[in-house]
Amino acid sequence: MTDFIISGPELADSSKRDLFVVGGRLVDERPHGAETIDADGLIALPGLVDLHTHLREPGREDAETVESGSMAAARGGFTCVHAMANTQPVTDTAEKADYIADLGAAAGYVQVVPIGAITRGLAGTELAELGLMHQSRAGVRVFSDDGMCVMDSALMRRAFEWVRPFDGVLAQHAQDAGLAGPGACCHEGELSGRLGLPGWPSVAESVIIARDAQLAEATGSRLHVCHVSTAEGVDVLRWAKARGINITAEATPHHLYLTTSELTGYDTVYKVNPPLRTDEHVEAIRAGLADKTIDVVGTDHAPHAPQDKDHAFAEAKPGMLGLEQALSVVMETMVHTGRLDWAGVADRMSAAPARIARTSGQGRPLNVGELANLVLVDPSRRAAVDRGASASLSRNNPYHGRDLPDPVELTMWQGRITHRR
Ligand SMILES: [Zn+2]
Numbered sequence: 196m197t198d199f200i201i202s203g204p205e206l207a208d209s210s211k212r213d214l215f216v217v218g219g220r221l222v223d224e225r226p227h228g229a230e231t232i233d234a235d236g237l238i239a240l241p242g243l244v245d246l247h248t249h250l251r252e253p254g255r256e257d258a259e260t261v262e263s264g265s266m267a268a269a270r271g272g273f274t275c276v277h278a279m280a281n282t283q284p285v286t287d288t289a290e291k292a293d294y295i296a297d298l299g300a301a302a303g304y305v306q307v308v309p310i311g312a313i314t315r316g317l318a319g320t321e322l323a324e325l326g327l328m329h330q331s332r333a334g335v336r337v338f339s340d341d342g343m344c345v346m347d348s349a350l351m352r353r354a355f356e357w358v359r360p361f362d363g364v365l366a367q368h369a370q371d372a373g374l375a376g377p378g379a380c381c382h383e384g385e386l387s388g389r390l391g392l393p394g395w396p397s398v399a400e401s402v403i404i405a406r407d408a409q410l411a412e413a414t415g416s417r418l419h420v421c422h423v424s425t426a427e428g429v430d431v432l433r434w435a436k437a438r439g440i441n442i443t444a445e446a447t448p449h450h451l452y453l454t455t456s457e458l459t460g461y462d463t464v465y466k467v468n469p470p471l472r473t474d475e476h477v478e479a480i481r482a483g484l485a486d487k488t489i490d491v492v493g494t495d496h497a498p499h500a501p502q503d504k505d506h507a508f509a510e511a512k513p514g515m516l517g518l519e520q521a522l523s524v525v526m527e528t529m530v531h532t533g534r535l536d537w538a539g540v541a542d543r544m545s546a547a548p549a550r551i552a553r554t555s556g557q558g559r560p561l562n563v564g565e566l567a568n569l570v571l572v573d574p575s576r577r578a579a580v581d582r583g584a585s586a587s588l589s590r591n592n593p594y595h596g597r598d599l600p601d602p603v604e605l606t607m608w609q610g611r612i613t614h615r616r
Contacts (some may be wrong), residue, residue, distance in 0.1 A: 196610060198226040204571060206561060207241070207541040210334035223563045228403040234571050237604055240541050240567035242274025242305075243522065244548040244557050245586035246337070246366070246445060247339060247421060247493035249514065250276070250307070252298065254283025257588050259498040261295065264518070265304035266586040267496070271518040272570035272603040274305050275549070275557045276487055276496075277612070280312040281342040286571070287323035289331035296333040304613045308554060312334040313354050313365060317343045317546035322350065325357045337552050339366035340466075341421055344403060346372050346576035347544030351407065355416035364417040364443075364551060365405050370469065374399035378476075380509060382455040382470045390458060392508060395470050401427035408435035408442050419551055420444040422495050424469040426479035433488045443551050444491035446480045448517055448524035449593060453477075457593075463504045464593050467497070470513075484543060485534040491548045494521045498589030516592045526600040568611040572602040 201214040215222050215229070245268065251259035261278070268276045278295050286295055292309040299307020301393035311328040315321050317340045328335040338358060345351045345367065354365055375395040381387040383394025404420050408431065413419040423429060423444045435442045455473055457465040465471060483489040497514025504511050525544065529535040535543065541560075549558025559565045578601035582592035606614040 198229035200225060200229045200231045201234050202231055204237050204239035205420050206239055207537045209537070214561060216607070216610050219567055220563050221561060221563050221567055232605065233409065236573070238537055238572040238574055239561060240537065240570050240572055241545040241558055241561060242570055242606065242608060243272045243544045244275040244417070244554060245273055245494050245518065246277050246491060246548045247341070247495045247498045248276040248278055248518065248550060249281070250278045251282065251605050255500070258500045259587060260309060261298040261587045262302040263586060264496070264498070265299060265302040265307060267518045268401065269304040269606045269608070270586050270603060271520070272522050272572070272606050273518060274552055274608040275308065276305055277308045277310050277337055278554055279341045280339060281317055281597055282442070285312050285316050286310065287315050289324065289327040292331050292333040292335050293326050305608055306557065307553070308552065309333050309335055310337045310339050310366065313338045313340045313345055319343060319345055319347060319350070322354055322357065325354065325363065329361050329363060336361070336477065337366055338364050339368065339421065340365060341366065341368045344368050344370040344372060348406060348410065352410050352414060354409055359414060359416040362417070362553065364419050366419040366421050367403065368421050369400045369403035370398040370409070371403050374402070378509065380466055380470060380513065381458055383495055384455070384471045384473065386455055386458065390461070392458070395572065397425035397427050397472070399475065400425045400469060401431045404428050404431045408440050410436070411442060412440045417441045422447045422450065422469060423480065423483070423489055424450045424476065426476050429479045429483040429488055436488060441508040442469055443490040444488070445491045446484050446489045447493060448493045448521045449515060450480050451477065451484070451528045452524045453593060456553070461508045463506065463508055464515060464591050465469065466508060466511050467515050468513035481528060481534060485530065490543070491551065492521060492544050493548070494518050498587050499591050500589060509560040514591065515564045516585065516587055516589060519587070519595045520580060520599060522602055523599040524594070526563070526602060567607050568609050570603060571605040573604050574602065576601045
């Protein structure tokens with residue numbers, strides 16, 4: 196195993212020092228015969244951790260595989276991704292969870308942590324084997340029916356009760372099925388009427404967050420809210436946190452950056468669930484992420500094959516790529532606007548997600564003794580995004596052609612270089 200001297204980087208806390216990597220860990224003594232990586236002018240951050248990744252394997256290996264998605268993650272500066280359960284078949288048993296973790300280990304680019312389904316087959320009617328998934332080798336601790344909202348309140352309460360003894364967390368896709376049904380695809384407002392697209396009202400998100408927050412409080416269990424997209428959702432989170440409820444939440448890069456006005460051309464690359472919102476909602480999400488009402492950035496990386504996107508807007512599948520440009524978008528919307536410093540980025544994209552999922556060895560400050568999970572960032576480089584250059588098997592990249600920060604120089608996972616520009 197190669198040892199490394201990472202020479203001259205600035206760390207998230209603005210201090211500047213060389214980093215020494217021996218046997219996959221950070222050590223305090225400069226190693227002999229090590230490879231030197233020149234990091235002068237670069238920022239060294241802990242490896243990024245994504246709580247919300249769709250890897251599509253098993254079932255849709257034409258859109259993404261664990262290997263291709265892992266490679267895209269490494270290119271984006273990630274050392275750990277949590278793989279959503281809505282594959283075909285759904286990850287709803289211990290065996291299936293272990294299978295995903297094994298595929299991730301075989302790919303070898305990032306730590307792949309399976310998320311288990313809350314309900315069997317994501318059908319929303321009976322609980323999946325939550326306890327057995329936790330006891331599996333994969334040690335599942337995050338459960339989600341993402342893509343679907345668990346609408347049955349009694350079932351949701353029982354799921355909270357099941358996961359509480361082992362400190363599990365339920366990650367809810369907050370979408371009231373009555374207020375925003377399966378066809379809803381455009382933020383409900385003036386534009387949805389003008390475009391003739393079924394509306395997805397913001398309250399369809401916030402009422403579920405409120406319900407689940409109260410269930411989490413009543414059961415003493417933990418709730419994580421996926422992809423918060425509305426000002427009303429942020430308001431409810433702020434109320435729940437002030438009350439001391441055990442609740443965390445994530446924002447996606449696209450909800451920090453893109454608005455519903457992208458939909459005027461009916462380009463299905465901008466179809467995503469929950470939908471892009473208006474400027475005032477984007478502002479609320481940015482403010483929430485800045486003041487920690489929203490704890491983390493989760494990519495909701497959602498690859499789709501062309502045959503699932505090349506349809507009329509209402510029929511196309513929702514979802515967009517996110518892993519490779521997540522840090523770019525966070526820099527553009529949060530760092531360059533003065534709302535987050537590098538310590539804030541390290542918190543929202545590494546420390547906080549690792550803490551929520553209790554992922555050991557990830558999200559740690561770059562101190563002696565820790566695993567060498569890190570990303571070297573060039574704070575000033577920019578480039579036009581080229582969807583063709585992606586490691587993902589899919590091309591539904593909403594940032595294609597846009598001028599954005601292009602920061603990731605090198606990613607290291609457990610002391611191995613998994614990406615280098
Ligand atoms: Zn979702």
